[in-house]
Amino acid sequence: MAQTVAQAFDPSIWHISNMELTLRLVLALVLGGLIGLERELGGHSAGFRTHILVCVGSAAIVLLSMYGFSEFAADPNVRLDPSRLAAQVVSGIGFLGAGTILRTGITVSGLTTAASLWVVAAIGLTVGAGFYYGSAVLTFLVVVSLFVLNKFEKKFSRAKSKRDIVLKMTKDSACLSNVVTELHHFGIQISKIIVENEEAAAGDIAEMLIVRLQVKLNYKKRFEEVIVSLATITGVIGIESGGESL
Structure with missing residues (x-):
């Protein structure tokens, strides 16, 4: 059975x-x-x-x-x-x-x-x-x-090691100078910089600057650390980091 x-x-x-x-x-x-x-x-x-x-x-x-x-x-x-x-x-x-x-x-x-x-x-x-x-x-x-x-x-990926950073800051020359100094401190090279006035309502005077930076990364430093450091600078109101740009 x-x-x-x-x-x-x-x-x-x-x-x-x-x-x-x-x-x-x-x-x-x-x-x-x-x-x-x-x-x-x-x-x-x-x-x-x-x-x-x-x-x-x-x-x-x-x-x-x-x-x-x-x-x-x-x-x-x-x-x-x-x-x-x-x-x-x-x-x-x-x-x-x-x-x-x-x-x-x-x-x-x-x-x-x-x-x-x-x-x-x-x-x-x-x-x-x-x-x-x-x-x-x-x-x-x-x-x-x-x-x-x-x-x-x-x-x-060295050829693709550039990033875009957009900063919103007060109209203070010292603020922009501090941003550039901080990037150099991290060993990051600035490839391009464009400074624009923030769009304001008709008849108003723009109080803020929009600074567009294209930077070349240093792989010895983490990009997130750079962004956090820039955000702590007096006068920086907002910051946005873009993806890799060719």
């Missing part, structure tokens, strides 16, 4: 040893830390600890989903789905990644960090499920992309 599903069921597949459990969590910590280290060295919003926590947390959720309910495995009225909890990580990590994306004027930054958090969550899921080789290869590819390809990207 053919065996029933219950008789053929092997409950051992729903159990994991403490040694194996520890190995998977530690491996998730190491792999997540490798990617987080690159983000930390680059001074990004989500760094070393954040990537470790995401990777270890994702691995823990997979482990819980696969082995946390083993006492119910033999119950014929219970149907276990190891992928149910793990699937929620993929959608849930989007909320954390969104917090790393910043918009300054029309310039958007933090997309790479958000993507690194997403892929670190995937690595955690892979480690938690026991795919050690796959998780190691994935981590290697991500580290190469962040460390090596980043250098190539900067090298080949």
Whole structure:
């Protein structure tokens, strides 16, 4: 007589040893830390600890989903789905990644960090499920992309390293002078500067200046830091940074 599903069921597949459990969590910590280290060295919003926590947390959720309910495995009225909890990580990590994306004027930054958090969550899921080789290869590819390809990207984008900055400031020659001095302090060259009077109502005298700058970036300084520094100058009312201009 053919065996029933219950008789053929092997409950051992729903159990994991403490040694194996520890190995998977530690491996998730190491792999997540490798990617987080690159983000930390680059001074990004989500760094070393954040990537470790995401990777270890994702691995823990997979482990819980696969082995946390083993006492119910033999119950014929219970149907276990190891992928149910793990699937929620993929959608849930989007909320954390969104917090790393910043918009300054029309310039958007933090997309790479958000993507690194997403892929670190995937690595955690892979480690938690026991795919050690796959998780190691994935981590290697991500580290190469962040460390090596980043250098190539900067090298080949030198010709496109100009940005547009639009400043709204008071009619004070000292204010414009301070802006130029601050840019030089960051090692940024000014390629073009246009000063215009702000449009005023008919019969009124314009009280503000619109200064349009085209600057050449210095990759040793983060562009966001330059914008924040310019915004603190006395007399600067508003600032908008544009995308790369050829």
